[in-house]
Amino acid sequence: MKRYFKDIxxxxxxxxxxxxVTFRHxxxxxxxxxxxxxxxxxTERARNRLYVNMDDCIGCDQCSKACPVNCITIETxxxxxxxxxxxxxxxxxxxxxxxxxxxxxxxxxxxxxxVYPCPTECIKMTDVYEFSEFDRHxxxxxxxxxxxxxxxxxxxxxxxxxxDKAAAKKSSTEKKKEGSEKPKAKQQESxxxxxxxxxxxxxxxx
Amino acid sequence: MPELRTEEMTINMGPQHPSTHGVxxxxxxLDGEIVVDAIPHIGYLHRCFEKHSESMNDYQQVIxxxxxxxxxxxxxxxLGYAIAVERMLxxxxxxxxxxxxxxxxxxxxxxxxxxxxxxxxxxIGAFTPFLHCFRDRERILEIFESACGARLLYNYIxxxxxxxDVPSNFKDKVRDFINYFPPKIKGYNDLLTYNKIxxxxxxxxxxxxxxxxxxxxxxxxVLRGSGVDWDLRRNDPYSIYDRFEFDVVxxxxxxxxxxxxWDRYIVRVRxxxxxxxxxxxxxxxxxxxxxxxxxxxxRIRPPEAEIYARTETPRGELGYYIxxxxxxxxxxxxxxxxxxxxxxxxxxxxxxxxxxxIVAIIGSIDxxxxxxxx
Amino acid sequence: xxxTLEQFLPxxxxxxxxxAALPMVIVFPYVLFAVWLExxxxxxxxxxxxxxxxxxWHGWSQTIADMIKMIQKExxxxxxxxxxxxxxxxFLAFMGAYAAFAVIPFSSExxxxxxxxxxxxxxxxxxxxxxxxxxxxxxxxxxxxxxxxMRTSAQIVSYEVPTVVAVLSVIVATGTLNLMTxxxxxxxxxxxxxxxxxxxxxxxxxxxxxxxxAEVNRTPFDLPESESELVGGFQTEYxxxxxxxxxxxxxxxxxxxxxxxxxxxxxxxxxxxxxFMSGPxxxxxxxxxxxxxxxxxxxxxxxxxxxxxxxxxxxxxxxxLIPIAFINLVLVALWEMLF
Ligand code: SF4
Ligand code: SF4
Numbered sequence: 001m002k003r004y005f006k007d008i009x010x011x012x013x014x015x016x017x018x019x020x021v022t023f024r025h026x027x028x029x030x031x032x033x034x035x036x037x038x039x040x041x042x043t044e045r046a047r048n049r050l051y052v053n054m055d056d057c058i059g060c061d062q063c064s065k066a067c068p069v070n071c072i073t074i075e076t077x078x079x080x081x082x083x084x085x086x087x088x089x090x091x092x093x094x095x096x097x098x099x100x101x102x103x104x105x106x107x108x109x110x111x112x113x114x115v116y117p118c119p120t121e122c123i124k125m126t127d128v129y130e131f132s133e134f135d136r137h138x139x140x141x142x143x144x145x146x147x148x149x150x151x152x153x154x155x156x157x158x159x160x161x162x163x164d165k166a167a168a169k170k171s172s173t174e175k176k177k178e179g180s181e182k183p184k185a186k187q188q189e190s191x192x193x194x195x196x197x198x199x200x201x202x203x204x205x206x
Numbered sequence: 207m208p209e210l211r212t213e214e215m216t217i218n219m220g221p222q223h224p225s226t227h228g229v230x231x232x233x234x235x236l237d238g239e240i241v242v243d244a245i246p247h248i249g250y251l252h253r254c255f256e257k258h259s260e261s262m263n264d265y266q267q268v269i270x271x272x273x274x275x276x277x278x279x280x281x282x283x284x285l286g287y288a289i290a291v292e293r294m295l296x297x298x299x300x301x302x303x304x305x306x307x308x309x310x311x312x313x314x315x316x317x318x319x320x321x322x323x324x325x326x327x328x329x330i331g332a333f334t335p336f337l338h339c340f341r342d343r344e345r346i347l348e349i350f351e352s353a354c355g356a357r358l359l360y361n362y363i364x365x366x367x368x369x370x371d372v373p374s375n376f377k378d379k380v381r382d383f384i385n386y387f388p389p390k391i392k393g394y395n396d397l398l399t400y401n402k403i404x405x406x407x408x409x410x411x412x413x414x415x416x417x418x419x420x421x422x423x424x425x426x427x428v429l430r431g432s433g434v435d436w437d438l439r440r441n442d443p444y445s446i447y448d449r450f451e452f453d454v455v456x457x458x459x460x461x462x463x464x465x466x467x468w469d470r471y472i473v474r475v476r477x478x479x480x481x482x483x484x485x486x487x488x489x490x491x492x493x494x495x496x497x498x499x500x501x502x503x504x505r506i507r508p509p510e511a512e513i514y515a516r517t518e519t520p521r522g523e524l525g526y527y528i529x530x531x532x533x534x535x536x537x538x539x540x541x542x543x544x545x546x547x548x549x550x551x552x553x554x555x556x557x558x559x560x561x562x563x564i565v566a567i568i569g570s571i572d573x574x575x576x577x578x579x580x
Numbered sequence: 581x582x583x584t585l586e587q588f589l590p591x592x593x594x595x596x597x598x599x600a601a602l603p604m605v606i607v608f609p610y611v612l613f614a615v616w617l618e619x620x621x622x623x624x625x626x627x628x629x630x631x632x633x634x635x636x637w638h639g640w641s642q643t644i645a646d647m648i649k650m651i652q653k654e655x656x657x658x659x660x661x662x663x664x665x666x667x668x669x670x671f672l673a674f675m676g677a678y679a680a681f682a683v684i685p686f687s688s689e690x691x692x693x694x695x696x697x698x699x700x701x702x703x704x705x706x707x708x709x710x711x712x713x714x715x716x717x718x719x720x721x722x723x724x725x726x727x728x729x730m731r732t733s734a735q736i737v738s739y740e741v742p743t744v745v746a747v748l749s750v751i752v753a754t755g756t757l758n759l760m761t762x763x764x765x766x767x768x769x770x771x772x773x774x775x776x777x778x779x780x781x782x783x784x785x786x787x788x789x790x791x792x793x794a795e796v797n798r799t800p801f802d803l804p805e806s807e808s809e810l811v812g813g814f815q816t817e818y819x820x821x822x823x824x825x826x827x828x829x830x831x832x833x834x835x836x837x838x839x840x841x842x843x844x845x846x847x848x849x850x851x852x853x854x855x856f857m858s859g860p861x862x863x864x865x866x867x868x869x870x871x872x873x874x875x876x877x878x879x880x881x882x883x884x885x886x887x888x889x890x891x892x893x894x895x896x897x898x899x900x901l902i903p904i905a906f907i908n909l910v911l912v913a914l915w916e917m918l919f
Contacts, residue, residue: 008900011402018884021397022334022625030629031341045355045370068267111270111361112369125355217723223811239727239890331799331806331887337626397884403800404886561727562889565809 046127047110050103052143056088056122059096063114063123071107072114075100077154080161088120097154098144105131106139214242221250225329225565228575232552234564241564244556246549248578255580259539265291265365265506268539273359275541276577278321281314281350282519284363289444290515290526291365294508302496303367304446309380309488310350310362311445312481316387317346318520319474319481322572326471327398329569330407335398342390349379366502380489384482391478399475408471409462412555412567416465419551426522427477428548428571431457431470438518450487452480467570474572507534521545521572541580545573603681606868611831614875615643621879653820658721661817665719669712670818670825676708677832684839685760687849687863698759699747702840703740706795709829710736713804716826717814728813731890732797732804738897739794739801745905746788749912750844753778759840763848773847780912785845787905789874792837794897796830799882803890838874839867846870 033040042048059076076096087093114123133139146154215236220226229250235243255275259268272287273280285307292299299307324339347357353372354362362369398404414424419432429436437454439447455476457469508530516525522544531537548571556567616631620638623630635641657666683698685691695701710733717729753774754762766772774781794801805813812818815826842848847870849863857866888896 007402014400014402015881015885018397018401019880021393022880022884025334025627026621026624028624028627030624031344031627032629034629034632043352043355043373045352047355065263066267068262068270109270109359110356111273111359112355113267113270113361215723225809327886331802332885333622334626334883337628341627398886401886403888406892407886407889560889560891562806562809
């Protein structure tokens, strides 16, 4: 019997306490913001949409290798002697035409792993977060600044250059009569000038 | 008069159901409102975490995937994985990094428990505590965001270090939070924990006796709710947890039987208080200077070895079993998921209860489907 | 009132229709307002703001926009459902709720029907809502809906008992079933209200309020829909305007029990200050604001409390409310005899 009345009392008492809490909250200032009117301030480290500063990109493919979901696709063509691409703002020489630099933002998981290995610090995460699209394909961002005709041109030049090389080599090997793969490769490299970054080596070989 | 025949009704709870916390499907066999049997079906969120990890070309690249296992406690997952790989590589992590990791992991524990108790209120039918919890969780997420730029999936704890050093006002922010937070716990208690209806709904419901909990290898608040005093932070200290003073909270059956839903719930509430204690001590002791990337290896190439490392995440014992074949990418990464193991007690403790109790029980186990299905 | 209307209108039938539609003038804007209010109350209790955009000031037209949206929505009827019952149930529900307004005295001049058995009529006619919920749950051919419907019938049938006994306490005190007469008996200042005339009527009011919460399926007794257990309960399969009708019914029911509560205990359309601010039009004002107060309390409860389990719901009714209500009835009668 005592329990019976205690239960009744407990119910009323705890409900009253709870109602007190909610009533006090009725007059508190709200903690939410009116989003499109007031935008939340993001920290400087905010990891949202990627941005690539193509002027600085040397096409080394490091970012694409670091990406766990393979959403960066890079294609490069080697620049041949008469064209000089100059150096990046960090002082690294540019030796490759970056014919394709696509980031599929729809796939990106914003992990930021691509940012760290970049030797020229040209791939960055920005605080832009409003970039939704109606079509998923619009989320593939093409960062390459080259037009298709320029790409063709670069490719053509490279092929021509390679053919010239091969012809030159052929004649030289015929002269020397000791043709093997290695010296060929070396010759090819020396034709491009000296290089420091090992990833570039890989790229040009492939 | 012929005897009236009644039939059992089979009903699908989920995968689209408001209270199965994701895409769990529970097949309920009902006799009226009484549950005769409950069979959980999982796998709707399977994303091949383990297979993915094998195809990564780097140990570091696994971390974003680890984040996505238990997506409400990503920091804790990263910590476990980082510790496992570090043990393989035999790396000593700088002091400062250890402190930051502990603070982050404990903040994450609070955030995760806030979500758990908030959604638990929601399951029981109280909407308001849920948003109050989110309000406070937001503050933790802000701290995380200022440290690493992301709010949910951090990729912050790296093998051997951290992705960024903490911002300069980090200590103040954490101190602000630990001053702000304890009074709020009282608010939750007034609104939800000690409410008579809430107690009626959860006490003596889904009782998980300690032996059963141990037999099913349950861990975390589910195990402690049954009165088993077991916490990896104390029983098998990793990182620098042996330097801090804190109590391991166990369920005592205050409102009903030991191991009921209310006990599991209150363990979470009180664990938040203990986490605040740990953070307080860690912030005081944390060294101000130090390079957080000092021990980050250039290339992670562990020797041929296998390792099992376990940590106490908000949901229980999270273990990583990693086999390395000496190459750059892991040969096998197996996650021992606490939620998966905890969920397996569901049929055992839900027979004979009512539909509404099933909701209460699932909520009190606090599952995250991302981790169960991986 | 009908006579007055007949003077203005060309046909007596038209006057009768006008007369019958008058509560609609209060009910519809009220529902739009109450849904908006519920959103605001819940939002502010949760440190949010709620809808802020539609219509400018604090999103006042949000519910109007919602209603337009609901009307435009596709009318989905599950293919394996009992089509007739499925389509008919929402209308029946609203009919039941609306019919009850006929005997609510909105002001000293307006009451739909001067029934001498007004209180009895309300209790009878509101049960139609139960029937419609049962119809909806059964016709949906969905197990969750069925469970919700079964819960409803059990719940409302049980809670009808304490409600009736609590109303009976008032009737014992007043000696009439006519709600207009009950209202007129409370004319004067606030101290003439029935709730202050007899201490046991205060208990009766608490009982009435609790059990009426269950009658209109509000938290903590919202088991028929209990969205976290039964998905949506009896309305799981409903969408668009048919769902809107159930919503309308729920809010109309809330208004009904609140108004009935104020008629029975809180002086109906009487001003609390005696002659000050009293009159037929002020009567409507007092009636509606008393009703709104109880509706606010209902919302307040809803956003504070968790939900009971179905067996506990029955416990509360049969073990607590009903015995207390009966004892209380005897005490009310004794008090009336002695004083
Ligand atoms: S942020 Fe992560 S997922 Fe996105 S492109 Fe960079 S590495 Fe890939
Ligand atoms: S790592 Fe940097 S420089 Fe290299 S390809 Fe990527 S963006 Fe360009």
